[in-house]
Amino acid sequence: MSRVDRKLDQAARAAWMYYVAGKTQHEIADVLGVSRQAAQRLVALASESGLVRVSIVHPVAGCTALSQQLARQFGLSVCRVVPSAGMDSISLNRMIAVAGAELMLQFIDQEQPQVIAVGSGRALRSTINELPQLDRPQHSCVSLIGAIASDGSCTRYDVPLWMAEKTQGKYFILPAPLFADNATDKELWCNHRIYRMVTDKAAQADVTFIGIGQMNLHCPLHYDGFISSEEVQRLTEAGVVAEIVGHFIGQDGRRVPSALDQRLTSVTINVRPDKPVIAFAGGAEKYPAIRAVLNGGWLTGLVTDEETAIKLLAVPGPTVSPTPGRE
Known part of the structure; x- marks a missing residue:
């Protein structure tokens, strides 16, 4: 030794x-x-060193009430809220990751084969990192988004691969850059046999896990080299406040058209999904993005923090029926 x-x-x-x-x-x-x-x-x-994994079995009453209110207001079938009063951003994100992993486990720790669609982002990667090692080789992990930047480099946060490593399942990578060089190249990428196989599999996913990105010069798409500073400026001027799987969302929750759409290769996502789509995000910087995504009805589930939940509930929003999903 x-x-x-x-x-x-x-x-x-x-x-x-x-x-x-x-x-x-x-x-x-x-x-x-x-x-x-x-x-x-x-x-x-x-x-x-990650040798200790904490499970808090007694719910915090205030957080439980907030999660129930969020679920009612935004039509979520599942919601988790972690305490955040007095927490710094690193601690807050760790708490979201731990709570998120517990929720993930309810969906993926099953004997029946599952197709797990996975987006991108640091919060999502941190959540998967909190999962225990599972022996579920019957599961399939499918990427929703290309991980190749315009200069040929790949993001260090290959989230679907990390999920596959945690479950010992198969990994289906989306074989394309996030943004093709032009519309013609997009057609070439998206018409490839393997690309169509992977996107067809993603459409059959039993559960989808995604992150929520804010839109500013600190956002993951810009930081990792997928979009330029000029593109960030144009997107914000067009009203974009959020990004999910490469799709740009305005404050009202609707897709905001942009020139980048003609080059985007990620899997298409839908409003009011009929299978679980769960996001993991929190903190003051991401609040506008989280609210936009909830307003648009893109999710069936959310794991967030106490202060974000309070802000979300402070502003009147849509009150809709819960979307299909599992507790």
């Missing part, structure tokens, strides 16, 4: 004693034969 493995093994022992057995750091130090400070560092290492 290497030195690193021995350290992680000792950290895992410390985590078992601290989180499961309820031992104090002083008691852990005595058992492991280390100082109290060393025991404290081992417990911290276990958390930082």
